[in-house]
Structure formats: structure tokens, C-alpha cells
Amino acid sequence: MINLRAAGPMEQFEILPIFHIPAGSNTLAFTNSSLWMVIGTAAIIAFFLAATRRTEFIPGRLQSVAEVLYEFISDLVRDIIGSEGRKFFPYVFTLFMWILVSNLFGLIPTIPGLPHAAHTFTPTSHLSVTFALAMLTIMIVIIYGFYKNGLKFFKLFAPSGQPLPMYLVLVPIEIVSFLSRPLSLAIRLFANMFAGHIILKLFAGFIVSMVGAGGVFAVMGILPFLGAAAVTALEFLVAFLQAYVFAILTCIYLSDAAHAADH
Amino acid sequence: MGLAFAGPTFSGRLMATDAGKQEPPSLDEFSKRLDAHRGDQSAEEKPYHGGGAAWGRAMRVSSDLLAGIIVGVLLGIVLDRWLGTSPWLLLVGIGIGFGAGLRNMSRTLGQANETPDGD
Secondary structure (H helix, E strand, O other): OHHHHHHOOOOHHHEEEEEEEEEEEEEEEHHHHHHHHHHHHHHHHHHHHHHHOOOOOOHHHHHHHHHHHHHHHHHHHHHHOOOHHHHHHHHHHHHHHHHHHHHEEEEOOOOOOEEEEHHHOOHHOOHHHHHHHHHHHHHHHHHHHHHHHHHHHHHHHHOOOOOOOOOHHHHHHHHHHHHHHHHHHHHHHHHHHHHHHHHHHHHHHHHHHHHHHHOHHHHHHHHHHHHHHHHHHHHHHHHHHHHHHHHHHHHHHHHHHHOHHHH | OOOHHHHHHHHHHHHHHHHHHHHHOOOOHHHHHHHHHHHHHHHHHHHHHHHHHHHHHHHHHHHHHHHHHHHHHHHHHHHHHHHOOHHHHHHHHHHHHHHHHHHHHHHHHHHHHOOOOOO
């Protein structure tokens, strides 16, 4: 008999503690989300260790993939931030790889029969995770902006060459616009992963209930099956695209911080 | 994506074995050939990025507007509660938040148009 307990579309996002780490008077819970973060991080480290273990002039398969990824982000950083962007490359590359792997690993089907806490989980489908990443980016932007430009960093809020009364409107708008950046970054990644997984689960749920209904409905169950297959393909695109968008926006914000005094 | 990159790598390997029989491959020559291959490859890749980029831009622009309004409203509510001026700062906040959302959108679209590869 099929276990319908896990068939609700929201249950895949449930946070379940696996074990507790005592920390002073509190305890830190190691959850299924933490588990998949650790799996993703370990996979990235293992991949790059394997790819760079034996580097050759004419790259093998693994080395090719690693080089393509490296050059992809390296070109992105150079195009957007310019030559001084080199020092941000490690951060942007780490961010891109981590989001990409978290998104992609969330698409691995769960092995049937595992306990609920071991089910496939997408860390980036939680707003708290994506917001933490976005805040990290914005903190780097603010700290680097002040380090690089000093108080001229505030010029970011007052674009030059406007008539004086306009600043009464423009400055609040620019400030709110700046404050909304981390939220915008976080919502975008979270909403994409969250919505994609819900749609996938709904289609999959339809298959089960239509086949279960029998008769004509069982034959028509092929339709949600095709839908689920198409959405899975789309999800792979979205997983890559959202990691790319997060990286590109991080670069744009860092570029603003680096060149705030120029305009 | 895998297919697009398999070509150059494969032909690169072929070239190297051919060159290895006659003379050791010179680094400059090799990097020149590599660049030539890369040029072809980036030209081939452009249509592939087309569909995804539009979807990505749509998602980006919509969340830009949403985030602006949310921040404007939250600032309005917090300042109202602090100064006891409810509901006036909330109303101002909605207006400024909407303006900030539009500003975010115009900046995102402007930057997307500026980048040469159209991201």
C-alpha cells in the first residue's frame, strides 16, 4: 500500500531535527536542512579535489567541467566589476557553486522507505537560508563600500546632476531601494525553488490519485505524468538560472560598492 | 550544455596527438587555436541562453518590485508605531516603496541592456 502520509505538497519543506548539539544553556538542532547543506558542501569539495588532483595540459572530463565553471564565473566577475573584482572571485564562485548544488540536489528523488528526516531536501527553498546568503552579500557590499569610498559611499543614495528639490523624493526612494536589495535577492531564490517543488509535488500527487480512481481517470493519469516530466526539466533550468542570477546580482551590487564615489 | 563543450575538448585532444607525432606543440600556437575554438563556441552558445534569460529577467523584475513595496510598508509601519503617527507614515511608505520598486526594476533592466551578452 502506498504511504499517503508524505503526499501533502508542503511536507517536503518540513524541518526535522536529526540530533541535538548542546551549546551552553541551549541546544543547536542538526536538522534535515543541515544534513543536505553538509551533503552539498561535501560534494563540491569532493568534486573539485577530484577534478584538480591530477591537472593536465589537455584536460580530462572532470577537469574540463571544473575549468568551464571557473571561467564562467571568472568572466562574469571581470565583466561586471572590472579588474578590481578579482578579490571577490572566491566569494562569488563559492556562492554560485553552493546555490547551484543545493538547488540541483533537491531534485534527486527520495529513496523510498527512508525515514522522513532523510528525505531529499532543498536548503534554498527556505527563506531563512536565502535571506542569510543575501544579508552576507549586502554586509560585504556595505563594509567594502565604506572601506573603499569612505563617506562618499553615501553618494550611492544621491545620484548627481538632479535639480535640488528632486533630492527630497529621490533620496528616500534610493534608500528604500537599497534596503530592499537583500529582500529582493532572498525572495527570488526562495520563491523559485519553493514554487517549483510545490508544482512538481502537485503533479505527482495527481498521478497517484487519478490512477487510484481507476477507469477513465487512470488512463488520463498520463497527462499529469507528462506535466511532471516537463516541470522536472524546467526545474533543472531554474536551478541553474537562479544560481546564475544570484551570482550576477552579487557582482552588480559589489560593483556599485566599488564605484559609488564615481557617480 | 555538456554537448556544447564536448566539441572543443575532443578536437583539442585530437590536435595534440597529431602534433605530438611530428613536433612538440608550442604553447602560443595551442592557445591561439584554443581561442579560435572558444570564439566559435561562444557564438554557438548565444541562442541557447535566449529562452532562459527572458524567464530569469521576468522573475528578477517582479521580485524587485515586490521587495521595494514590502520594505516601504515595513518601514512605514515601524516608524508609525515609534512616532505614533499612524497611518500617515504607512501611506508615505507605500508611495516611497512603490517608487523604490520601480527604481529597482529600471536599474535591473538598464543593467541587463548594458551587458554585451544580454545576460
